[in-house]
Amino acid sequence: xxxxxxxxxxxxNVEIGILDExxxxxKKTSIKTNSQNGSEETFIRIWNTVKQLAEELKISERExxxxxxxxxxxxxxxxxxxxxxxxxxxxxxPAKELMERISGKSVKVGNDVKVIALGEALFGAAKEYKNxxxxxxxTGIAAGIxxxxxxxxxSGGAAGELGHIVVNKNGYKCGCGLTGCLETYCSATGIVRExxxxxxxxxxxxxxxxxxxxxxxxxxxDIFDLAKSGDKFSIGIVDFxxxxxxxxxxxxxxIVNPEIIIFTGGVARAGDVLLDGIKKYLSKYALGMTxxxxxxxxxxxxxxxxxxxxxxxxxxx
Amino acid sequence: xxxxxxxxxxxxNVEIGILDExxxxxKKTSIKTNSQNGSEETFIRIWNTVKQLAEELKISERExxxxxxxxxxxxxxxxxxxxxxxxxxxxxxPAKELMERISGKSVKVGNDVKVIALGEALFGAAKEYKNxxxxxxxTGIAAGIxxxxxxxxxSGGAAGELGHIVVNKNGYKCGCGLTGCLETYCSATGIVRExxxxxxxxxxxxxxxxxxxxxxxxxxxDIFDLAKSGDKFSIGIVDFxxxxxxxxxxxxxxIVNPEIIIFTGGVARAGDVLLDGIKKYLSKYALGMTxxxxxxxxxxxxxxxxxxxxxxxxxxx
Numbered sequence: 001x002x003x004x005x006x007x008x009x010x011x012x013n014v015e016i017g018i019l020d021e022x023x024x025x026x027k028k029t030s031i032k033t034n035s036q037n038g039s040e041e042t043f044i045r046i047w048n049t050v051k052q053l054a055e056e057l058k059i060s061e062r063e064x065x066x067x068x069x070x071x072x073x074x075x076x077x078x079x080x081x082x083x084x085x086x087x088x089x090x091x092x093x094p095a096k097e098l099m100e101r102i103s104g105k106s107v108k109v110g111n112d113v114k115v116i117a118l119g120e121a122l123f124g125a126a127k128e129y130k131n132x133x134x135x136x137x138x139t140g141i142a143a144g145i146x147x148x149x150x151x152x153x154x155s156g157g158a159a160g161e162l163g164h165i166v167v168n169k170n171g172y173k174c175g176c177g178l179t180g181c182l183e184t185y186c187s188a189t190g191i192v193r194e195x196x197x198x199x200x201x202x203x204x205x206x207x208x209x210x211x212x213x214x215x216x217x218x219x220x221x222d223i224f225d226l227a228k229s230g231d232k233f234s235i236g237i238v239d240f241x242x243x244x245x246x247x248x249x250x251x252x253x254x255i256v257n258p259e260i261i262i263f264t265g266g267v268a269r270a271g272d273v274l275l276d277g278i279k280k281y282l283s284k285y286a287l288g289m290t291x292x293x294x295x296x297x298x299x300x301x302x303x304x305x306x307x308x309x310x311x312x313x314x315x316x317x
Numbered sequence: 318x319x320x321x322x323x324x325x326x327x328x329x330n331v332e333i334g335i336l337d338e339x340x341x342x343x344k345k346t347s348i349k350t351n352s353q354n355g356s357e358e359t360f361i362r363i364w365n366t367v368k369q370l371a372e373e374l375k376i377s378e379r380e381x382x383x384x385x386x387x388x389x390x391x392x393x394x395x396x397x398x399x400x401x402x403x404x405x406x407x408x409x410x411p412a413k414e415l416m417e418r419i420s421g422k423s424v425k426v427g428n429d430v431k432v433i434a435l436g437e438a439l440f441g442a443a444k445e446y447k448n449x450x451x452x453x454x455x456t457g458i459a460a461g462i463x464x465x466x467x468x469x470x471x472s473g474g475a476a477g478e479l480g481h482i483v484v485n486k487n488g489y490k491c492g493c494g495l496t497g498c499l500e501t502y503c504s505a506t507g508i509v510r511e512x513x514x515x516x517x518x519x520x521x522x523x524x525x526x527x528x529x530x531x532x533x534x535x536x537x538x539d540i541f542d543l544a545k546s547g548d549k550f551s552i553g554i555v556d557f558x559x560x561x562x563x564x565x566x567x568x569x570x571x572i573v574n575p576e577i578i579i580f581t582g583g584v585a586r587a588g589d590v591l592l593d594g595i596k597k598y599l600s601k602y603a604l605g606m607t608x609x610x611x612x613x614x615x616x617x618x619x620x621x622x623x624x625x626x627x628x629x630x631x632x633x634x
Binding site: 074082083130131143145147148150152153154155156157158159160161162164165166169176177178179247250251252254255256257258259284285287288289290292293 | 391399400447448460462464465467469470471472473474475476477478479481482483486493494495496564567568569571572573574575576601602604605606607609610
C-alpha cells in the first residue's frame with residue numbers, strides 16, 4: 001500500500017495529513033507554523049510531524065511515497081515559490097527542493113488557494129463540476145480557478161489574484177502596492193476596517209455595545225453575527241461588503257463563466273447572510289447568461305481541502 | 318488530399334476560405350452577410366461561395382471534408398448559438414445542424430472571438446505561447462482566452478466577455494443591460510462617444526476641423542490619427558480610452574496571468590499610440606508579477622485569423 005503526505009502551510013497553522021491512494025485522510029493534525037525560525041527549521045518540524053503521524057498509523061516512513069504541499073504565494077512548476085512574502089523566506093524560495101532534501105521523498109508544491117480549490121474540485125463541493133471557482137475569504141481573498149478539471153496556474157503562477165482587482169481607484173492603498181483592490185473591502189480585514197470607520201461616527205448601535213466600545217476588539221464575526229440577528233447597523237456593513245463581493249464575482253463570471261462558485265475560509269462561515277447579500281447585487285455586475293445555471297455554495301472540506309488538494313498533486317490518478 | 322472550409326461570419330461581412338490539412342489558405346473571399354434574409358438563405362449563399370471557391374481551385378465538393386464556422390454570440394458544444402442577437406436569428410440557433418443539412422458536411426461552430434484567438438494562437442502572434450489572450454477591439458470588445466493551448470469556452474459559452482465587465486457603476490447604460498461596461502468606453506463606439514462629448518464643449522481644436530464640425534462623421538480612426546500626429550485634444554481622448562483599457566486588461570492579467578496579450582480588430586490598427594497609452598496606466602491596475610514577462614502585441618493574421626481558427630476546429634491535429 002502507498003501512502004501520501006498532504007500539507008497545507010498557512011500563515012499561522014500548518015495542516016498535516018497522511019492519506020491513502022484514494023485520498024482518504026487516515027490521520028491528521030495541526031501545528032503552529034512559527035515561520036520566523038526560518039524555512040529549514042519549519043520544514044524539519046513539519047516532516048517530523050508527518051513521521052510521527054506515520055508512526056501512530058504503524059506506517060513505515062518508507063511507505064510514504066510522495067509529499068504534496070500547499071503554500072501561500074505564486075508557485076511556479078510545482079516547485080518554486082516566487083514571493084514567499086508571508087514568511088519572509090525571500091523570493092524564489094525553493095520549497096520543493098528543500099522538502100525533498102529533508103524528507104528524501106518526491107515533493108510537489110502548489111499555491112495554497114489553488115490547492116484548496118483542487119481539493120474541493122476533486123473531493124468536495126465541486127466534485128460534480130468540470131469548471132469551478134473556489135474563493136477562500138479570510139485575512140485576504142483569492143480565487144482558485146479550475147477549468148476542465150485543471151487548475152489555472154497562470155504563466156508566472158499568479159492566476160486567480162481576485163483580491164487585487166482594482167474596484168475603486170480612489171480607494172485604500174493595498175499591501176500589494178496597488179490602490180483600491182477588492183481585498184481592501186472583501187476580506188476579514190476589510191469588513192473590520194469598514195466597521196470601525198462607521199463605529200467612529202455612530203456609537204448608538206448594537207455592534208458598539210457588543211464590543212463594549214473597544215474598536216480594537218472588533219472582528220468580522222461580530223458584524224456578521226449581528227447582521228444575522230437583524231441588526232440594521234451591521235446589516236449595512238455586510239451590505240457594503242456584499243456589493244463589492246458581487247462586483248468582483250461578476251468580473252470572474254464574465255471572464256471565466258464557471259458552473260459553480262464555492263466560498264470558503266473564515267468569512268464564508270457567515271453563511272447565508274453573505275450569499276443573500278451577494279445575490280442581491282450580482283445581476284448589476286454579471287451578464288445574465290453567466291448566472292443562468294450558476295450554483296453558488298460553500299466549501300465542504302474546511303481544513304481538509306488543503307490537505308487533500310495538496311496530496312492530490314502527488315497521488316497518481 | 319483533404320480540404321476544409323473556414324468561415325468567419327461577421328455582422329457585415331463573411332470571410333470564407335478553403336484550406337488544406339496544414340491550415341494553409343488556398344483561396345479566400347469575402348461576401349456581405351445580409352443576415353436580414355434569414356439564416357437559411359445566408360447559409361446557402363455562404364455554402365455556394367465555398368463551392369465556387371472549390372471549383373476555382375479545381376477541388377470537387379466531395380474532397381471538402383469538414384466545415385468550421387465562427388459566429389458572434391455564445392456557442393455551446395460547438396453547435397448551438399445561444400443568443401444570435403447580431404442577426405435576429407433568435408435564441409438557441411442551431412448553426413451546426415443548419416449548415417450540416419445545407420452542406421452535407423461535418424460542421425463545428427465556435428464563437429467568433431474565440432475562433433480568432435485560436436487562429437492567432439495556432440498560426441499567428443501567439444504561436445509560441447501556451448497561454449494567450451486575444452482581444453479584438455472594434456464595434457465591441459471581447460477576449461479569446463487560451464490556456465494550455467485550449468480555448469476557454471465557459472460553461473454556457475460565455476467566457477471572455479471582457480466588454481461587459483463593469484468599470485463604472487455610474488456610467489453609460491450598455492446594450493447588454495448592465496451599466497458602465499468596459500465596452501461603453503473601450504470600443505470604436507465608445508471612443509467616438511467620448512470624442513463627441515468633448516467636441517460638444519470644445520470646438521477650437523484640430524479634431525473639430527478635421528470633421529468640418531460634423532460630429533456625425535466622427536470615426537475612431539480620426540481620433541487616433543490626430544493623436545498620433547501629436548494633437549493634444551485627441552491625445553486626451555485616447556488617454557481616456559487607454560486608462561479604461563488598462564483597467565480591463567489589469568483584471569484579465571490578475572485573473573488569468575497569460576504570457577501574451579494580442580490586440581486585433583479595427584481599433585488595434587491605431588498601433589503604438591494605443592499600446593503606449595495602455596502601458597502608461599497598466600501598473601495601476603495589474604499586479605507587478607503578472608506584468609513581469611508579459612508580451613503585448615498585435616494580431617498577425619487580420620481577417621485570416623477567423624478563417625484559420627474556424628478551420629482549426631475541424632482539421633485533425
